[in-house]
Amino acid sequence: MQWLTNILQPQILALLIPVIGIIAFFGHKALKSHHQHLERMxxxxxxxxPDANE
Known part of the structure; x- marks a missing residue:
């Protein structure tokens, strides 16, 4: 459980939270784009x- 104590330190969390947020944002965009591609196919x-509505 030492690793958990190290991760929960404020100076580590200050860097970890934005990095996780950025990864989640781009992951969400990639999955959304993939889903739109599958629907189009x-x-x-x-x-x-699929271009008739535009």
Whole structure:
């Protein structure tokens, strides 16, 4: 449990929280983009023009 005590120190958390936030932000954007790509590919497979709405 020594590692947990080290991580919970304020000077470590001050660096760790923004790094985790940035990773989570870009991870979310990547997953959202991947999901949109899968939806577009499924529309193409079903014969629907995905660009017709734009």
């Amino acid at each position: 499924e529309k193409i497979r079903k014969g629907i023009d």
